[in-house]
Amino acid sequence: MLMTDFIILVLGIAVLFYVLLGGADFGAGIVELLTGKRGIDTISKAIAPVWEANHIWLILAVVILFNGFPLVYTTLTTYLHIPLFIILLGIIFRGTAFTFRYYDTVKDNMYKYYTQLFRISSLLTPFFLGVILGAIMLGKIPSQVDGTFYEIFIAPWLNLFSFTTGIFLTLLFGWLAAIYLLGEARDDESFQTFAKTSRTFFVLLIVSGLSVFLVAEMYELNFFSRFLHSSVAIGCVLVATAIIPFLWAGIRHRNNLLTRFLASVQTACILTGWFAIQFPVMIYLADGTALTIQNSQAPERTMSLLVYALVAGILLIFPAFYYLFKVFKFSQNKQS
Amino acid sequence: MDDFLAARLQMTVSFVFHIVFACIGMTMPWLMFVAELKWIKTGRKVYQDLSKAWARGVAIFFAVGAVSGTVLSFELGLLWPKFMEHAGAIIGMPFSWEGTAFFLEAIALGIFLYGRNRVNKRIHLISGLVVGIAGVVSGIFVIAANAWMNSPSGFDWVNGQAINIDPIKAMFNNAWFQQALHMTIAAFASTSFAVAGVHAFMLLRHKGNEFHRGAIRIALAFGAVAAILQPISGDISAKNVAKLQPAKLAAMESLFKTSKPAALVIGGIPDEEKEEVKYGIHIPHLLSFLAHGDLNAEVEGLDKTSKENWPPVVIVHFAFQIMVFMGMLMMGAGILFLIFNFKWKENLDKRWWLKLLVWLTPVGFIAVEAGWIVTEVGRQPWIIYGIMKTKDAVTPMPGVQYPFYLITLIYLVLTFLVILLMRRQIFAVHMNSQNINAHD
Numbered sequence A: 001m002l003m004t005d006f007i008i009l010v011l012g013i014a015v016l017f018y019v020l021l022g023g024a025d026f027g028a029g030i031v032e033l034l035t036g037k038r039g040i041d042t043i044s045k046a047i048a049p050v051w052e053a054n055h056i057w058l059i060l061a062v063v064i065l066f067n068g069f070p071l072v073y074t075t076l077t078t079y080l081h082i083p084l085f086i087i088l089l090g091i092i093f094r095g096t097a098f099t100f101r102y103y104d105t106v107k108d109n110m111y112k113y114y115t116q117l118f119r120i121s122s123l124l125t126p127f128f129l130g131v132i133l134g135a136i137m138l139g140k141i142p143s144q145v146d147g148t149f150y151e152i153f154i155a156p157w158l159n160l161f162s163f164t165t166g167i168f169l170t171l172l173f174g175w176l177a178a179i180y181l182l183g184e185a186r187d188d189e190s191f192q193t194f195a196k197t198s199r200t201f202f203v204l205l206i207v208s209g210l211s212v213f214l215v216a217e218m219y220e221l222n223f224f225s226r227f228l229h230s231s232v233a234i235g236c237v238l239v240a241t242a243i244i245p246f247l248w249a250g251i252r253h254r255n256n257l258l259t260r261f262l263a264s265v266q267t268a269c270i271l272t273g274w275f276a277i278q279f280p281v282m283i284y285l286a287d288g289t290a291l292t293i294q295n296s297q298a299p300e301r302t303m304s305l306l307v308y309a310l311v312a313g314i315l316l317i318f319p320a321f322y323y324l325f326k327v328f329k330f331s332q333n334k335q336s
Numbered sequence B: 001m002d003d004f005l006a007a008r009l010q011m012t013v014s015f016v017f018h019i020v021f022a023c024i025g026m027t028m029p030w031l032m033f034v035a036e037l038k039w040i041k042t043g044r045k046v047y048q049d050l051s052k053a054w055a056r057g058v059a060i061f062f063a064v065g066a067v068s069g070t071v072l073s074f075e076l077g078l079l080w081p082k083f084m085e086h087a088g089a090i091i092g093m094p095f096s097w098e099g100t101a102f103f104l105e106a107i108a109l110g111i112f113l114y115g116r117n118r119v120n121k122r123i124h125l126i127s128g129l130v131v132g133i134a135g136v137v138s139g140i141f142v143i144a145a146n147a148w149m150n151s152p153s154g155f156d157w158v159n160g161q162a163i164n165i166d167p168i169k170a171m172f173n174n175a176w177f178q179q180a181l182h183m184t185i186a187a188f189a190s191t192s193f194a195v196a197g198v199h200a201f202m203l204l205r206h207k208g209n210e211f212h213r214g215a216i217r218i219a220l221a222f223g224a225v226a227a228i229l230q231p232i233s234g235d236i237s238a239k240n241v242a243k244l245q246p247a248k249l250a251a252m253e254s255l256f257k258t259s260k261p262a263a264l265v266i267g268g269i270p271d272e273e274k275e276e277v278k279y280g281i282h283i284p285h286l287l288s289f290l291a292h293g294d295l296n297a298e299v300e301g302l303d304k305t306s307k308e309n310w311p312p313v314v315i316v317h318f319a320f321q322i323m324v325f326m327g328m329l330m331m332g333a334g335i336l337f338l339i340f341n342f343k344w345k346e347n348l349d350k351r352w353w354l355k356l357l358v359w360l361t362p363v364g365f366i367a368v369e370a371g372w373i374v375t376e377v378g379r380q381p382w383i384i385y386g387i388m389k390t391k392d393a394v395t396p397m398p399g400v401q402y403p404f405y406l407i408t409l410i411y412l413v414l415t416f417l418v419i420l421l422m423r424r425q426i427f428a429v430h431m432n433s434q435n436i437n438a439h440d
């Protein structure tokens, strides 16, 4: 049991870091949609050294899923084949377009196409990631292949609720990126641009968060009551709300390290709150049952070896990651 | 197109694409490391230029390698959910170790590519080494998973369920060592020869250029050693395949009838209907020797396997012949390089030698793709050898041909773009060799 909890904890951390770091890289593309030319240089320089490392959190999450919870992984890949495939397209286009744009030695028409592709895929991928999160909560995923193509492979994710969570996640990524970019801005004008963008995203984010709850009521998911019954979830909301004034102050005083930290804590609160009301379910199924942490985990021997691998991995990865960010992110802050 | 075929083709396209970037990702960090080391040791600026120029190329290859690898980690489930449902718990372990290796690789790469002016020289050099080691280690881990498909172990298969799972036994299965060795050497051989070929092409245009001469020397030092070791490692592989998957070996050699002693067939066109090989050159006793180390040993033919479980003989046979032929070419060139390097050094600048290197540019990668076709197609109809058929593992979703068309189209476009970008990089080095790392 303890082993499983540890693995779930690492899975949660991987998801959190993917949202905080990888998500912000996607968000940067979304921000670029709004700021246009002015943002490109800052954004390119900010992402280039770290996006590949940030991206691995996703791979870690996938590996934990198919090693520790193979049934969860195959259920997702079977019934959510289509949105997952769209995410893959987004990942391909985002990564390659960004790198090609950054490294091309000649600036011609291709540059424009790379830029378009980078921005569109930065928008598409988070949206469909959110759609998948919505589908996991909604409980329309079948437990066996039985029914029409639409019922099995489309309806579980093509619905209002999943789209609402998709929009929420997109806005979250965009907002995070705008906040992080404050620290990368080299001049006053771009700082103001990013500050304005972050405010816009924040307002939209709150509206969209509320609509997730409202739509959930329409689908009778009882989010409100499940929320009120979880002290962890309530705590998360309180902390996230309490942080807001400090965040504004941080932006005003241009304390970039503080704003980054506070925005990350808020995001962590949102995710933890969601984990708290989802736990211990991994996927809600259409027949009323669910794949839970307990009933979908791999045999004990596999789990214990996974624990060793994760512990060793964490001991190696975290110091290295800290060093990477020290070289490229924290030190930059001091210079500016 | 039927869904099963589409799924197999999509897998094939994805791997054929990814493996090129994987080979480059395992090898280039080592070449850059040596260039960097030479720069520190000799103080000659060409070596630093070389390391910087290579680094710019590597960043592009890495990005494409990372995204195509991510695609694979999803495709295993998107296309073969029944396989992953069972295999996940058994061979997930090497993948989880691989995850750690990827992390270190990506972090060290960030420091190596972008940190030249931010960290000190020693840390910069070490980060290059870490990229190289992590790349090779991650390759070895994935191979463990593939080797397990060829030689499943570490579980008991009872009524269509895996029980008594032991991931450690599964990882160190009987095919693991031979495949990991052969693949790692293949990565070095293929990438090094390709790099040498590109620089030889440029050297033909810019006679006596020290930059390209240095590049060729570093690349071929790796390439020659790898190319000479590869047939030895291939022989180890063949002996193991003879033991573990006799039907695959029989298909590789087009041996329809169990024979004692068995002759080696070189070339020829196998005919699955008539169960014979047309036009091949037969060398008596040699196959017995190659497969079992004994000139008179019996070699199991396809007749020992019921026909519905035969792999596609023609494809496997041709792929194997191509791999071995390419291997022989590279070994020959490798031996020549070593001879010239110790004696008759002047030959290394001769036009015929540079032209030969240009011709050999794609040879290693052709061998890699052919080798994988031998391994994967030769395992058919099994996805887990002797345990699960590939057709039973395929996704229940209809319409797989559409993602297949899309992925194929995208990878074709990406291939085109990567080639275009590389061309531009290579020519930019010449137009402006001081300014090649504008982003530092």
Ligand code: HDD
Pocket: B150, B175, B178, B179, B180, B182, B183, B185, B186, B187, B189, B190, B230, B231, B233, B234, B235, B237, B238, B239, B241, B323, B324, B325, B326, B327, B328, B330, B364, B365, B367, B368, B369, B370, B371, B372, B373, B374, B375, B376, B378
């Ligand atoms: C530079 C590339 C290269 C070269 C020159 C060779 N190979 Fe190879 N071969 C590969 C690259 C490769 C590969 C792509 O890396 C494979 C696919 C799976 C593997 O482990 O290695 C492979 C597989 C492979 C297999 C099947 C292993 C299995 O299914 O488990 C055999 C029997 C050989 N090789 C034998 C040889 C021989 C006798 C060679 C003599 C010259 C040779 N290879 C040259």
Ligand code: HEM
Pocket: B008, B011, B012, B015, B016, B017, B019, B080, B083, B142, B143, B144, B145, B146, B147, B149, B369, B372, B373, B376, B377, B380, B382, B383, B390
């Ligand atoms: C860990 C490594 C690998 C795993 C887990 C893996 C897995 C698979 C799976 C599940 C299939 C589908 C079943 C089949 O049709 O055989 C497949 C097919 C295939 N894979 Fe691999 N593979 C691995 C490595 C590679 C690599 C590196 C290549 C080389 C490019 C490759 C080339 C192919 C090809 C050509 C097929 C199609 C075989 C056919 O026509 O049926 N594989 N592989």
Ligand code: HEM
Pocket: A052, A055, A056, A059, B018, B019, B021, B022, B023, B024, B025, B026, B061, B062, B063, B064, B065, B066, B067, B068, B069, B070, B071, B072, B073, B076, B102, B105, B106, B135, B136, B138, B139, B140, B142, B143, B183
């Ligand atoms: C089932 C098969 C495979 C899966 C799921 C897979 C997965 C991945 C993933 C997720 C990445 C991106 C990691 C990063 O960003 O650095 C990657 C890259 C890489 N893969 Fe694969 N891979 C497979 C097959 C192979 C094989 C057969 C090899 C070679 C032996 C290989 C070697 C590499 C290497 C060296 C990289 C580093 C990135 C690069 O060099 O571009 N992979 N792979």
